[in-house]
Amino acid sequence: MASRSLFVNLRRASNTCISRSFCSGALIESVDDQEIDDLKSRILRVRLPKRSVTNVLERWVHQGNHITISELRQISKELRMSQRHKHALEVCTLYSSLAN
Numbered sequence: 884m885a886s887r888s889l890f891v892n893l894r895r896a897s898n899t900c901i902s903r904s905f906c907s908g909a910l911i912e913s914v915d916d917q918e919i920d921d922l923k924s925r926i927l928r929v930r931l932p933k934r935s936v937t938n939v940l941e942r943w944v945h946q947g948n949h950i951t952i953s954e955l956r957q958i959s960k961e962l963r964m965s966q967r968h969k970h971a972l973e974v975c976t977l978y979s980s981l982a983n
């Protein structure tokens with residue numbers, strides 16, 4: 884009896900895991916289809932510390948988009964929270980030059 888209930892519980896657990904992974908995969912695909920294209924997402928996509936965030940910011944401005952200081956502060960805060968201090972410093976340098 885005990886082995887039967889163990890087997891049934893394992894079977895239920897495996898079915899829920901499969902359905903959860905399937906559902907979460909579909910959810911990820913729907914988010915990728917929309918592809919949010921704002922300054923924050925572009926900067927957060929730059930993962931390597933050797934790559935400069937300044938290029939992303941310059942490209943954003945050359946495309947005719949505007950940057951607010953509050954937006955740069957928020958991006959800098961998120962970069963610091965994810966321990967990407969070099970990128971946060973680049974963003975801070977830009978918004979300090981914009982403020983002056």
